[in-house]
Amino acid sequence: xxxxxxxxxxxxxxxxxxxxxxxxxxxxxxxxxxxxxxxxxxxxxxxxxxxxxxxxxxxxxxxxxxxxxxxxxxxxxxxxxxxxxxxxxxxxxxxxxxxxxxxxxxxxxxxxxxxxxxxxxxxxxxxxxxxxxxxxxxxxxxxxxxxxxxxxxxxxxxxxxxxxxxxxxxxxxxxxxxxxxxxxxxxxxxxxxxxxxxxxxxxxxxxxxxxxxxxxxxxxxxxxxxxxxxxxxxxxxxxxxxxxxxxxxxxxxxxxxxxxxxxxxxxxxxxxxxxxxxxxxxxxxxxxxxxxxxxxxxxxxxxxxxxxxxxxxxxxxxxxxxxxxxxxxxxxxxxxxxxxxxxxxxxxxxxxxxxxxxxxxxxxxxxxxxxxxxxxxxxxxxxxxxxxxxxxxxxxxxxxxxxxxxxxxxxxxxxxxxxxxxxxxxxxxxxxxxxxxxxxxxxxxxxxxxxxxxxxxxxxxxxxxxxxxxxxxxxxxxxxxxxxxxxxxxxxxxxxxxxxxxxxxxxxxxxxxxxxxxxxxxxxxxxxxxxxxxxxxxxxxxxxxxxxxxxxxxxxxxxxxxxxxxxxxxxxxxxxxxxxxxxxxxxxxxxxxxxxxxxxxxxxxxxxxxxxxxxxxxxx
Numbered sequence: 001x002x003x004x005x006x007x008x009x010x011x012x013x014x015x016x017x018x019x020x021x022x023x024x025x026x027x028x029x030x031x032x033x034x035x036x037x038x039x040x041x042x043x044x045x046x047x048x049x050x051x052x053x054x055x056x057x058x059x060x061x062x063x064x065x066x067x068x069x070x071x072x073x074x075x076x077x078x079x080x081x082x083x084x085x086x087x088x089x090x091x092x093x094x095x096x097x098x099x100x101x102x103x104x105x106x107x108x109x110x111x112x113x114x115x116x117x118x119x120x121x122x123x124x125x126x127x128x129x130x131x132x133x134x135x136x137x138x139x140x141x142x143x144x145x146x147x148x149x150x151x152x153x154x155x156x157x158x159x160x161x162x163x164x165x166x167x168x169x170x171x172x173x174x175x176x177x178x179x180x181x182x183x184x185x186x187x188x189x190x191x192x193x194x195x196x197x198x199x200x201x202x203x204x205x206x207x208x209x210x211x212x213x214x215x216x217x218x219x220x221x222x223x224x225x226x227x228x229x230x231x232x233x234x235x236x237x238x239x240x241x242x243x244x245x246x247x248x249x250x251x252x253x254x255x256x257x258x259x260x261x262x263x264x265x266x267x268x269x270x271x272x273x274x275x276x277x278x279x280x281x282x283x284x285x286x287x288x289x290x291x292x293x294x295x296x297x298x299x300x301x302x303x304x305x306x307x308x309x310x311x312x313x314x315x316x317x318x319x320x321x322x323x324x325x326x327x328x329x330x331x332x333x334x335x336x337x338x339x340x341x342x343x344x345x346x347x348x349x350x351x352x353x354x355x356x357x358x359x360x361x362x363x364x365x366x367x368x369x370x371x372x373x374x375x376x377x378x379x380x381x382x383x384x385x386x387x388x389x390x391x392x393x394x395x396x397x398x399x400x401x402x403x404x405x406x407x408x409x410x411x412x413x414x415x416x417x418x419x420x421x422x423x424x425x426x427x428x429x430x431x432x433x434x435x436x437x438x439x440x441x442x443x444x445x446x447x448x449x450x451x452x453x454x455x456x457x458x459x460x461x462x463x464x465x466x467x468x469x470x471x472x473x474x475x476x477x478x479x480x481x482x483x484x485x486x487x488x489x490x491x492x493x494x495x496x497x498x499x500x501x502x503x504x505x506x507x508x509x510x511x512x513x514x515x516x517x518x519x520x521x522x523x524x525x526x527x528x529x530x531x532x533x534x535x536x537x538x539x540x541x542x543x544x545x546x547x548x549x550x551x552x553x554x555x556x557x558x559x560x561x562x563x564x565x566x567x568x569x570x571x572x573x574x575x576x577x578x579x580x581x582x583x584x585x586x587x588x589x590x591x592x593x594x595x596x597x598x599x600x601x602x603x604x605x606x607x608x609x610x611x612x613x614x615x616x617x618x619x620x
Contacts, residue, residue, distance in 0.1 A: 039118040039175040040144045040256075041164050045151045045230060046182035047223050048216065049193045051243050054269070055182060056148045057520035062263050062467070065492045066460055069141045073114040075149035076203075079106035086203040089218035094226040107149060107156070111163050114145040119173055151179075152227045161235070178256055179237040180264070181230050186242045192269075196518055244268055259464060266472035273323055274470055274493070274514040274522070276479045276486055277312065278506055279394035280305030301396045304530075308509050311530045313400045315511060320382035320476045373405035380406060385473050387466065388480040389414035397480050413462045417484035420453025446499045456502060459488040467492055493522045 044052040063070040091099045204212035239248040283302040370379040388394040449455035491501035509530040514522040
């Protein structure tokens with residue numbers, strides 16, 4: 001008699017799973033999926049004006065930020081070089097054999113360069129890529145090539161697959177291939193995409209807009225005559241409909257399923273501001289003395305921090321209401337009817353359609369439908385998706401009073417870098433007690449891990465879900481966190497090499513505002529919303545990583561005369577003498593004239609300065 005004591009409806013069958021021919025057949029494709037340390041090629045597919053290059057740029061930034069080397073190989077670039085400039089619509093006619101041969105030649109050159117780059121061989125360099133900083137800790141990076149072209153026929157895609165995976169030509173060089181097809185049938189969205197293309201593509205430089213649009217539409221028609229969508233389910237592919245309103249995935253596993261698919265689902269072409277700032281300042285020395293307490297990680301906001309909290313609320317109110325008014329003016333613009341993931345919608349009706357857009361704001365720019373707080377009753381003056389770390393000082397920075405119960409998503413992902421065994425110690429002391437580790441930190445501040453803790457490279461893993469959450473929002477976003485975390489996050493938004501993020505200056509009491517650009521990047525502005533002594537001691541200018549050819553830049557701060565410098569390994573033999581005689585001049589004699597690690601925010605030496613927050617000045 002069968003044992004039916006198990007609750008079938010709650011847990012199903014309790015019988016142990018067994019291997020069978022059926023289960024093995026179903027998972028055999030997963031066995032063949034590319035491993036993390038192998039080469040990967042992402043092949044874009046789609047008619048002109050479907051957002052392929054937008055997707056390529058977003059993919060490149062995201063994959064590079066996640067720690068891989070990634071480059072885009074745009075076949076159009078090679079085609080323009082082969083044809084010595086732009087080409088008319090007739091060039092893309094499938095019946096034009098001479099042009100077809102030239103297009104294939106351009107594709108072959110791009111493919112050859114991509115495979116050479118994947119194999120780390122010499123290549124011509126006709127591609128788009130960010131600067132890559134080599135590491136000193138032996139970190140191995142996988143390589144991802146993006147083959148950006150229409151790839152609109154089965155024959156072309158079979159050729160791409162063969163070139164990348166041929167067992168003879170690619171022996172010993174395993175390469176995974178994933179096709180990403182962008183399909184768009186929304187006429188309003190297509191028109192907006194076409195306008196962007198004719199206004200920015202090198203093919204239409206110095207051409208009248210009407211003439212350019214007519215040529216583009218003719219080109220699209222030529223491609224449509226021969227276009228074949230992906231329907232081979234033995235291949236790994238992703239189909240994106242109307243720029244993420246719907247997705248279809250087939251045989252997608254590993255990093256593609258874990259990282260890239262969520263990112264592709266999140267990206268949308270709508271505009272919305274993203275604000276990031278450091279948590280407010282905690283108690284100062286006099287406040288600690290009066291309360292008879294010492295600096296700690298769980299410390300609350302001090303008087304300066306509370307002033308910043310109030311100023312932040314006022315700033316966000318002005319910015320968010322202004323955003324709502326501008327959105328209302330564009331409420332019936334056809335290019336706003338774009339897709340986005342449902343989880344990216346705002347609370348309640350949100351900004352997802354023309355009807356909801358019109359109903360949110362009256363003719364004076366004020367919200368007609370009330371946006372209520374966490375109590376379900378209290379009306380709030382503006383909408384905003386707010387994220388903060390779990391640290392009390394960050395949480396308190398967005399606690400705007402009982403009358404403003406804003407929903408706040410508190411995430412441990414946004415907590416400061418974990419210093420492990422070195423928590424509570426100063427870099428100046430570590431330079432003496434642990435010179436070998438300290439010198440590694442100077443040489444490679446991004447990948448040098450704190451014993452028992454994290455390195456900056458670890459932060460990209462725990463910030464990945466935060467980035468996806470930010471990208472999928474269709475309304476204003478506010479992120480309140482700490483220097484180390486925000487440096488990594490800002491590197492993503494700026495599209496600069498994440499390995500150089502430790503040089504990014506993030507002054508106190510300052511809000512960084514990022515607004516999407518049509519090309520897939522972000523525009524940035526900085527707003528100092530509260531003057532304080534600490535601002536005068538920080539470099540308020542943002543460090544543009546692209547302006548520096550190498551190395552790190554440490555913002556200027558007031559330091560002790562014996563600034564932290566790289567110690568020679570031989571100084572370790574003199575450690576006992578230094579420890580017994582804690583003299584600045586003795587330490588200076590052992591320091592070579594090398595710069596300090598540029599992790600200036602979380603580790604800044606601040607003798608003589610008023611500390612702003614634990615873990616964000618001289619305390620590690």
